[in-house]
Amino acid sequence: MNRHTYFSPGSNYFALSLVFFSFQFDYLKSLEIEEKINKIRWCQTANSALFLLSANDKTIKFWKVQEKKIKKISKIIADPSKAVGNGNVASSSNSNSPKSFLANGVSPDRSCNHLGNDISFPPGGLPSLCLPVVVTSQETNLVARCRRVYGHAHDYHINSISNNSDGETFISADDLRINLWNLEISNQSFNIVDLKPANMEDLTEVITSAEFHPAHCNMLAYSSSKGSIRLIDLRQSALCDSHAKLFEEPEAPGSRSFFTEIIASISDIKFAKDGRYILSRDYMTLKLWDINMDSGPVATFQVHEYLRPKLCDLYENDSIFDKFECCLSGDGLRVATGSYSNLFRVFGCAPGSTETTTLEASKNPMRTQVQSPSRPSRSLNSITRVVRRETLGVDANGNSLDFTTKLLHLAWHPTENLIACVAANSLYMYYA
């Protein structure tokens, strides 16, 4: 956001606006398509307007987001250590309706039992996180207009959208196909990856995530349910089924079990900003891959190894299919991902780093016992700092682990040590 000085510098407006997007950015109403946004991606800016791609299960939309006028945010807390009290935040939300953050009178109450399914910082990110504590003006006019609708190109659920560094194209991926679009042309896309076998019974692998390389507009990577990552080069052929490069972890001999394939499935991949590394998340681990080295990951981080003895239970109740996201810090030196009980973990991935931090996204810093989420609260008053957890010991025996409170979605600020994460119906900010 720091490229756009007309936004109060340091306001965390954007994290909040995401909340609003997830409610307003329409979900096509139909019996077949759930009312939800699965993915959002910021695109390149132009003429001081921001652009955003959103996708539900089947349809992608391109939005222009512009702020018409901010009258006044009368008080901003600039010191992060002071910006975190429950009191402050809660009272600001109570005395000023959360609607102050929302344009066009969109009520946050509408079907508001969780936040969207994706979270993303705008280009350039937030220069620093300051919470607007008292918003005196009710006229914050953040206007989002749908510019284009890209429909009818996916037979299966869209799991990824990714803008290209050329600023003109983007991809959308579903279980079996990846399509390439020109932002300007909504009635035509090019199928560049197609895993659909002639006979669906031969299907062994689905696409789980796809992303463009941050700098090379001809390169993109996608992950699969078999735990592989493919790096493809659009210049090689129109249909990129023959991959340029395959990244897979060789299976350790004797390690195979009933769950091996299930937990190998990659739920998310992200390129590091420099384009050299790819971070992937599978059920039990985070892996860092060097695109110049396809023999195996350069680093593996155990996310919740204490769950391994419980895989059977996790399979029984489908938790094993939860799709956790992952993210890298802007400098590429740290990585983060979520777990259960609203915990997330940050790992140092610089050579020699041993950093491993476990944090809980929680409204109550004193809480030691993780509870099930109560009924969704009706206001968006949960911008609360995350609490550093001393140990993981509480949960090591699994007793107090709560599998219903899972932290699937998170995003790292592009330049600051700031992580936004979504747990249940709350958005949390954490200073790493």
Ligand SMILES: *[C@@H]1O[C@H](CO)[C@@H](O)[C@H](O)[C@H]1NC(C)=O
């Ligand atoms: C997508 O757009 C964002 C926002 O401008 C930009 O930071 C990012 O680099 C773009 N993605 C790629 C792959 O270039």
Ligand SMILES: *[C@@H]1O[C@H](CO)[C@@H](O)[C@H](O)[C@H]1NC(C)=O
């Ligand atoms: C897409 O729409 C444009 C403008 O309406 C039209 O000229 C073009 O023929 C359409 N292309 C396809 C593939 O339908």
Ligand SMILES: *[C@@H]1O[C@H](CO)[C@@H](O)[C@H](O)[C@H]1NC(C)=O
């Ligand atoms: C799934 O199984 C685990 C382990 O038995 C249990 O603790 C957890 O509550 C279950 N989760 C759900 C969502 O039912």
